Amino acid sequence: MTGTVLILGGTAEAAALARIMADERGRKVIYSLAGRTVTPRLPHGETRTGGFGGVDGLKDYLQRQTVSVVVDATHPFASRMGWNAAQACAALGLPILRLDRPQWEAGPADRWTMVRSWDEAVIHLTPESKRVFLAVGRQELAPFAGLKDIWFLLRFAESTAPQPRPAHFTLIADRGPFTLDGERALLREHAIDTLVCRNSGGTAARAKLTAAAELGLPVLMLRRPPRPEGPSVGSAEEAAAWVRSHFIDAH
Known part of the structure; x- marks a missing residue:
């Protein structure tokens, strides 16, 4: 099945996922950045920069781009975008995954x-x-x-x-x-x-x-801010497998 994957990026894990997905046929991948970094590192493929205009603006974008699945791979402290994405996907019935790198844990010497x-x-x-x-x-x-x-x-x-x-x-x-x-x-x-x-x-x-x-x-x-409840993985490889499974299920 063909379709569009929107990756809400800005992290190394997001860029890694975009690189993995860009090498696979049958899916269009859009990599989105907030635009706060003047010279960001960009993966290959289609990219967009800037905000969406809140939940309503994101819903409109998802519909215009016929997005099938969303991966929220924004920075752990970019909480507003995560909540907006969760609300927009819930309203449209789209599956969304949080790609969230594991937190640091203190050791005996810390x-x-x-x-x-x-x-x-x-x-x-x-x-x-x-x-x-x-x-x-x-x-x-x-x-x-x-x-x-x-x-x-x-x-x-x-x-x-x-x-x-x-x-x-x-x-x-x-x-x-x-x-x-x-x-x-x-x-x-x-x-x-x-x-x-x-x-x-x-x-x-x-x-x-x-x-x-x-x-x-x-x-x-x-401490990290709270995130919406929902499926979450800790690596780009796990996120790529999740995306593939949704396209297979849809097919």
């Missing part, structure tokens, strides 16, 4: 404090937190912008300085995956005393946590 918001993370910063590696998204800096006594290390894919931004910071333009040796050297070079990050999961950004544990650094980690 000094993690889990928080539910960045405002809570700010409260947990101690007087000893003077040089903080702020490994968060570009749109998540506002709660830290008013902290005058802390210097922050920021790292984004693009070199453009974000707004709002902390009073004292250094910005590094780089993108993962990052090596343990590189992360260890980064923390030492900048004399980092605290790491602040999201529980993004996966392997591309895990090295900074290992390096922090080796150096005995405290970590303030944001």
Whole structure:
């Protein structure tokens, strides 16, 4: 059976799924990005960039493109898109799968404090937190912008300085995956005393946590937001099998 697969992307797992599906005949694959990264890594095949205009806009797009199945492979913290996709697919009776990389779990050497918001993370910063590696998204800096006594290390894919931004910071333009040796050297070079990050999961950004544990650094980690109930897998290969099974069943 021919049909269209919409992959809501933005993660390494989403790109991997798009590459797998692009090599298979009989299906059209559309890879969708929010458009926040200026120079995103794109898989082969058809891509689209930008929002849909909420649930109604997404429903209209799914109908116009005659989409058969949807895979929500957005970042674990891109929760709004996930809820919109779930509502749109429920309204149209379309199957939807969540491709969600496993969360990170603390080990014996980790000094993690889990928080539910960045405002809570700010409260947990101690007087000893003077040089903080702020490994968060570009749109998540506002709660830290008013902290005058802390210097922050920021790292984004693009070199453009974000707004709002902390009073004292250094910005590094780089993108993962990052090596343990590189992360260890980064923390030492900048004399980092605290790491602040999201529980993004996966392997591309895990090295900074290992390096922090080796150096005995405290970590303030944001919990993942809730997602809609429904089928979920943890790898691109599992997602590809799910997509195939739905086309086989439909046939």
